[in-house]
Amino acid sequence: MFGYTFQWKQVFARLPQMLDGALVTMQIAVLSMVIGIVLAVLLTLFRQSGSRLLSGIATAWVEIARNTPALFQIYMAHFGLGSFGIHLSPYVSLLVGITFNNAGYLAENFRGALKAIPETQTRAGRSLGMSPLQAFRHIVVPQMLRIAFLPMTNQMVWAVLMTSLGVTVGMNTDLFGVTQDLNALTFRTFELFAVAAVIFYLIVKVIQTAARLIAWRLFRY
């Protein structure tokens, strides 16, 4: 029909290699998300702190992360830091780039969620004799997580998709990198990338289903 013979066998023979790549992809995504959440909480606190310097740093971080391409941020981590004599491996550059991006977006989500919780909630907690930290921890954080959970899931999906950008800085162990290398060996571009696309799709679906289950378990009263 197309005058082109699809050769799926060759691709399926290399599926184990690609699945190993998928594991690396997941590893980077999870790591970048965990570090990203920690940094985002710090950035949110910095912005609330009232100190001009701290909130300035946090605002600059958030705005740069949100208003430049993720690929640019990864280039910055790889080539930009290289100008200062800091040479990162492709894996670390990719991780730094995605984490920077995640932290910026998550900080904005957290700020929005924090704003959505009325001040009276904290005051009610304080009236019951809670310390400020207790009120924050037991009253504000659970409600904040509830609001920020869906955006966090989306960010996790984004993190997985963004790992494919690592190939631009020479990463060759993640799913996209492995596929690219196999492509150079076999020239079955369409078949290989179609399989990679299916794997990415499945990873995303697993994340979304897991998030739905976790949300259902956590957020029922």
Next chain:
Amino acid sequence: MFDTALTAADLLFLAKGAGVTILVTLISVALGTLLGIVFGVIRYQVGPWWAAPLTFVLDVFRSVPLLIQLVLANAFLGVVLKLRMSGFTVACGVLTMYTAAYCAEIVRGGIEAVPMNTRRAARSLGMTWRQDMTSIVMPLATRVALPSWIGLALGVMKDSALVYVVQVTELLKSTQILITRLQEPLFLLMICGAFYFLISFPLARLGGYLERRWTND
């Protein structure tokens, strides 16, 4: 750092790349939005069951990395169907579908935000479905959807940095070409980043402003 080998010709080269970035973005956002509105209305109109195939296809565009979409489209059109297509066309085509997939979701959300009673009132006054859609639903849904749409358009502009993979020399790729030649990565990347930032930041602020202004009433 301030004595640079950057010449006026190089700056022109960068400006050309920036032009390509803007052109690809404008074409894809315009076409993608039109398609997205059509898809969004269809999805809302026929209900979740009959729209399932469309929902699935649009979901694929949101769950597969753009880089892979571009490589796949290029390989499919060029190697499998043996069509001669410029990288620019492929890039615009893929980004259009990518935009449409997100836009459909925004449009559906916008339509769902219009209270059913308002629409019933319109129909009771004798308005046709078309009149109801254009003079009742559209103005109200736009208020809900416009801030997210601005975010989407900016997202597409940032994601258009990936079209280098189908041999389109946009801003980031032309920056990289200059980096290879001049060996001044930091300076060149700063110029490139500043360009994206200067377009994205004011529009993002505008989106945030509209969102704040329009949520109260």
